[in-house]
Amino acid sequence: VDKSKSPVNSEFNGGIEIKTFHLAYTEGMSKNNTSVVTFYLYAGWLFICPGDIEEAGWNALWEKNQATIETLLAKASRIVLVAPHHGRESGYYKQIFDNLEPHLVLISDKYGKEPTDQRFLSAASGIVFNGGDTISALSTKTKNRIQITVESDGLANFDYTH
Numbered sequence: 001v002d003k004s005k006s007p008v009n010s011e012f013n014g015g016i017e018i019k020t021f022h023l024a025y026t027e028g029m030s031k032n033n034t035s036v037v038t039f040y041l042y043a044g045w046l047f048i049c050p051g052d053i054e055e056a057g058w059n060a061l062w063e064k065n066q067a068t069i070e071t072l073l074a075k076a077s078r079i080v081l082v083a084p085h086h087g088r089e090s091g092y093y094k095q096i097f098d099n100l101e102p103h104l105v106l107i108s109d110k111y112g113k114e115p116t117d118q119r120f121l122s123a124a125s126g127i128v129f130n131g132g133d134t135i136s137a138l139s140t141k142t143k144n145r146i147q148i149t150v151e152s153d154g155l156a157n158f159d160y161t162h
Contacts, residue, residue, distance in 0.1 A: 014042075015042060015043070015152070016040055016041065016042045017039075017040070017041040017042070017072070017075075018038065018039070018040055018041075019038070019039045019041075019068065019069075019072060020036055020037065020038045020039075021036070021037045021038075021039075021061055021064075021065050021068075021069075022034055022035065022036045022037065022061075023057055023060055023061055023064075027060065029056070029057055029060070030054070030056075030057075031052075032051075032052040032053060032054050032057065032085075033053055033054050033056055033057025033060070034057070035050060035051025035052050035053040035057065036051060037049065037050045037051060037053060037061060039069070039072050041072055041075055041076060042150055043150050043151065043152055043153065043154040044075070044076060044077035044078060044154045045076065045077070045078045045080065045150045045154065045156060046072055046073065046075070046076035046078070046079045046080065047080045047082070048079065048080065048081045048082065048100060048102070049082045050081070050082065050084045050096070051084070052084060052085050052091065053084055054084070054085075054090070054091070054093070055093035055095060055096075058084075058093065058095060058096050058099075059095060062095070062099055069099075073100065073101075077154065078103050078104070078127055078154075078156070079100055079101065079102045079103050079104075080102060080103065080104045080105075080106060080148070081096070081097075081100055081102035081104070081105050081106070081124070082105075082106045082107075082108060083105050083106065083107045083108070083120045084096070086107065086108055086109040086113065086114075087105075087107035087108075087109055087116040087117060087120045087139065088109075088113075088114045088115070088116065088117060089114075089115075089117040091117070091120075092117045092119050092120060097123045097124075101125070102123075102124045102125075103124055103125050103126060103127045103136075104124050104126070104127045104135065104136060104137065104138070105120050105121070105123065105124045105136065105137045105138075106137075106138055106139075106140075106146055107120055107121075107137060107138070107139035107140065107141065108140050109139065109140060109141050110140075110141065111141050111142055113141075116139060116141065120137060121136070121137045121139075122136060122137070123136075124136040124137060129156065129157055129158055130157050135158075138158065138160075143160035144160065144161060145160065145161040146158060146159075146160060146161075147159050147160075147161050
């Protein structure tokens with residue numbers, strides 16, 4: 001794709017900075033640990049989508065890309081983490097929270113699947129939306145979809161959609 005029209009070019013895509021990272025099988029990683037980890041930064045909001053990466057993969061990815069990830073974190077006033085492994089126990093590890101210090105965790109899961117690890121519900125520091133309560137976690141388990149709208153001035157709100 002021509003760089004001037006690339007979806008990862010923030011001058012073309014409306015100001016969203018996008019960075020992706022991954023590890024290779026040749027680095028001794030399992031399928032989950034080779035998940036593509038994507039960072040989206042817009043108007044001070046950093047959304048982190050780590051796929052199914054596990055602790056060993058995150059630690060290796062962090063070691064290889066720490067400087068770049070820390071630069072993204074420094075640009076963010078709000079950090080939103082999509083819970084690895086759909087918020088299940090197998091996806092929770094303290095190091096990702098220590099490295100990223102998220103304000104909000106989004107849990108993308110279906111009702112009736114494995115239980116959500118309760119640590120995902122309380123590990124983030126929280127965000128106040130629309131002058132309301134402080135929210136540290138949102139889940140799709142019973143609400144289907146979460147829509148967060150971030151305006152160019154950094155103001156944001158969320159809604160559950162069905």
